[in-house]
Amino acid sequence: MAAADDTHLLERLLKGEQRAYKELVTTYQSAMRAVAYAIVGQRHADEVVQDAWLSVVRNLARFEGRSSLKTWLLTITANAAKGRYKQNRREVLLDDLPSPHGTIGDDRFSPDDGHWAVAPYAWHQDTPEALLTEDELRKCLEHTLLSLSELQSSVLVLRERQGLELEEICNLLTLSLSNVRVLLHRARLKVFATVEHFEETGEC
Amino acid sequence: MLTCKEQVARSSDYLDGQLTFRERLLVRHHLMFCPNCRRFIRQMRLMQATLKIMPDEPVEGVEALAQRLAEERLKDHKGGD
Numbered sequence: 610m611a612a613a614d615d616t617h618l619l620e621r622l623l624k625g626e627q628r629a630y631k632e633l634v635t636t637y638q639s640a641m642r643a644v645a646y647a648i649v650g651q652r653h654a655d656e657v658v659q660d661a662w663l664s665v666v667r668n669l670a671r672f673e674g675r676s677s678l679k680t681w682l683l684t685i686t687a688n689a690a691k692g693r694y695k696q697n698r699r700e701v702l703l704d705d706l707p708s709p710h711g712t713i714g715d716d717r718f719s720p721d722d723g724h725w726a727v728a729p730y731a732w733h734q735d736t737p738e739a740l741l742t743e744d745e746l747r748k749c750l751e752h753t754l755l756s757l758s759e760l761q762s763s764v765l766v767l768r769e770r771q772g773l774e775l776e777e778i779c780n781l782l783t784l785s786l787s788n789v790r791v792l793l794h795r796a797r798l799k800v801f802a803t804v805e806h807f808e809e810t811g812e813c
Numbered sequence: 814m815l816t817c818k819e820q821v822a823r824s825s826d827y828l829d830g831q832l833t834f835r836e837r838l839l840v841r842h843h844l845m846f847c848p849n850c851r852r853f854i855r856q857m858r859l860m861q862a863t864l865k866i867m868p869d870e871p872v873e874g875v876e877a878l879a880q881r882l883a884e885e886r887l888k889d890h891k892g893g894d
Contacts, residue, residue, distance in 0.1 A: 625887040630879035638872045662878065666885045713821060713853075723816025728849045732856055737863040747867060768829075769864040775829060794825035801860050 615678040622669055634662070637679060640771045641686040647763030647782050648690035657693060661686040680777065687781045708756050708799035709749075709813075710806040732808040740804070749813035753803040757796055764789055765796040815843040820850045824857055 621629035638658065645657040664685050672681055719726045734740045741747055754762055763782070767773045773781075778789050807813060815823070820843045826832050827840045844851050 622886065625883045627879050627883040630882045630886075631875055634875050634878055634882070635872060638875075639869050662882055663885060666882050667889060669886065715818070718816070718818040718821075723818040725817045725849045729853045729856060731852060732859065735859065737859060737866050740859070740863050741867065750864070750867065765864070769861050770867070772865075775831070790826060790829070790831060793829070794822075797825055797857065797860065798821075800864065801857060804856070804860050804863070 615674065619669070619672065619674075619678070637682050640679065640683060640767065640773075643763045643766040643771065644683050644686045644781055645690045647760050647767075648687060649694045650759050653694060657690045658686065660693065661689040664689055683773075683777075683781055687783075691783070705761075705795055706756060706758050708802065709753055710799070710803045712795070712798045712802050714798075730805050730809045732804065734808075743807070745813055746804070746807050749803055749807050750800065752813065753800055757799065760784075761792050761796040764792040765800070768793055814846075815839050817843075817847060817850055820844070820847070821853060824854060827854070828857060828861070 618629055618632065622633060641658050641661055642654055645654040645661070649657050661682070665682060668685070672678070676684070713729075717725060717727050732740070754765070757765065760782070764778055764784075767778050767781075768775070775786060775789050775793075778784070779786050782789075784792075820840060823832060823836065823840055827837065832840065844854060
């Protein structure tokens with residue numbers, strides 16, 4: 610959202626306009642949830658988002674527009690998450706869980722020369738809209754996203770769906786750039802494998 | 814020349830603009846000669862675009878939350894800030 614929109618929305622929020630809050634929640638709740646999910650996991654993500662919203666309202670008058678509203682909201686969410694649950698999640702950081710349709714792994718390449726042993730299957734559709742007309746594929750993708758570790762899934766959502774820069778993701782989740790890159794890459798290959806499987810077999 | 818496996822390993826960094834100039838050239842060079850990897854990258858981009866436009870799960874209880882937050886704001890405001 611552009612800075613001018615932020616300013617206008619902010620004025621309405623400061624006046625306590627309920628519709629402005631509805632707009633705010635609808636626009637940003639998913640991104641906030643992804644941040645909370647990455648830090649505290651599924652069980653506590655909703656509580657953290659609730660806490661974050663209250664904190665947002667209480668600090669609204671202090672928002673100075675030095676960052677975008679989105680960045681500010683996500684920072685508050687990350688802080689709420691980190692403040693509430695300080696237990697160590699680092700040990701599961703790069704945990705790679707099995708995915709319903711696997712990944713694009715070593716077995717796809719020839720051990721001799723590193724060329725494709727099983728070439729990527731050509732998908733039938735060449736636009737995202739066309740792919741998603743298959744409701745089954747959408748469900749299948751949701752299933753795969755749920756199979757990812759909390760961190761992998763959040764990093765993927767924040768990057769692909771929320772359009773955050775890698776650096777923003779690092780800052781919010783207190784991860785190194787190389788960890789974010791690894792998480793993102795593994796998540797993408799699994800989602801790729803799901804679409805490929807669906808395109809090839811017509812089934813999830 | 815990169816192998817296909819090496820190209821795939823660098824694909825996310827390539828798509829995110831995280832490669833050095835030299836590495837980017839290596840990937841481009843590989844793609845120029847490898848239709849399979851071109852397909853892979855094209856479909857990776859398609860997968861990204863698909864994730865992006867997938868409809869959000871509806872947020873439950875938006876109205877109630879919005880009302881609560883608006884009330885909270887008005888309450889704070891009366892407290893003077």
